[in-house]
Amino acid sequence: MKALSISNLKKTYKNGFTALKGIDLEVEAGDFFALLGPNGAGKSTAIGIISSLVTASSGSVSIFGHDLIKERELAKSCIGLVPQEINFNQFDTVLGIVLNQAGYYGMPRKLALERTEYCLKQMDLWEKRNTVSRRLSGGMKRRVMIARAMVHQPKLLILDEPTAGVDIEIRRAMWQMMQDVNKQGTTIILTTHYLEEAESLCRNIAIIDQGLIVENSDMTSLLARLNVDHFVLDLAEPLTAKPELDGCHIEDFNDKTLSISVPKSVGLNALFEQLTAKNIKILSLKNRSNRLEQLFMDLIDSKTKGNAA
């Protein structure tokens, strides 16, 4: 079963800007899917069309088999949206915001109250239920939007940069929540600028750039395409000179660290054999850059160069 099926979706705004040039995308039910792309790539337009906030110029969208035009209400009832920007009434209480949303989805009062309590407790907001929303912190406001999106138990939860601007503690709590929701069977589509977030949470990924899907595959296959890893090695003793290591490229070094790129064809065993042979003692190592970030930049760069050519 496809949670989302997009076919030849195009959008040209009134000012003539074409945000989507015909994208095709499918997301399986139960998936945790990342939709990535640089600013202005068309992600928000695509999400806007899926959630009915933007009208498509052409193409079709179906959600769990329901066409967004022909079976609008059925399609909409499957979706929960956490938008990028705060969009609830700042004068309403936390309880009122979530409870009203349950009402818009036609949930009877008793069930709406139960679901609201459950979602607010999950988001650690139950104690704040009678607080006027404008008095909440930024992180709490984001959690209110997640509780609001989940109150009607959507089959497809769309999170548009949900962790933007929140501190690491809340971000980690949100990751846990998203994973829990996904394990319970909810399909999740996530857009984020934190590629580490996408890499650790999502199973499948699409990268959109300049209104086109430039990559669409599972995360494992995509990451396997990366043939060079970048590491930072913590040195036990300072180096006296730049070491020569076969097959590897020394990017930088100082008294405490050595930055190195290692092709997968060389591998870490061969690297450590060489380091041991040269009596270079290593205390620890870490990836210098996020792997997905590297791939993302490679894809966007190659696309930009292709267009320039």
Next chain:
Amino acid sequence: MNNRIALWTIIKKEVYRFLRIWPQTLLPPAITTALYFLIFGKLIGSRIGTISGATYMDYIVPGIILMSVISHSYSNVVSSFYSTKFQRNIEELIVAPVPNWVILAGYATGGICRGLLVGIVVALISMLFADLTVLNPLITVGVAIMTATLFSLAGFINAMLAESFDDISIIPNFVLTPLSYLGGVFYSVDMLSDFWQTAILGNPIMYMINAFRYGMIGVTDIDVQFALLMTAGVVVGLIMVCLVLLHKGVGIKN
């Protein structure tokens, strides 16, 4: 079932909104109209005599009540729906499976409730100055509801088309208020010159005020049946316009 719950949710939210801020929504019309009754009705009206057999105070009561209904049903919807647009929480309704007619009916009902409630408050205030009579309750209540509906719908259209807070004050200040004052609240059409007697026929508020006055005290300058049909026709026309604007997503969708 689902639509009924969604509609009830919007209505409750809208009614709760204006009740919560009652010092801004219900109190001012009580004070303003008390001043109208005191100055125009008591002090000046006592020197004017009767109009079509009614004392001046009795004559102006229906017009002042309906003028309050008009301005408050309009301003409730225009300010509430524009704020919803401005704060972007209209997105809550667009994303949800709420049909356009439910959104329209919910906001319009909020405006109608406020308009009628203000009308009741003003009617109660008028009882301090005059004996409130309602000769034809059906026409009185019917005209009040139709008028509140018409101006709630008009407020909705204004809110959808508005791009700034300035845009939501232009129509009330420069169209509604002049038309209300020139719609025969304080005078009979017979008191005007021939030219203005003809010109006032183009003012829709004049028909509603006269029909409402007929319902209350049995005095009118125009054909009440025509006034009722015209008001109903305009209501139907405005509903169509609102639904087309919602369908096109004017001002609320890209």
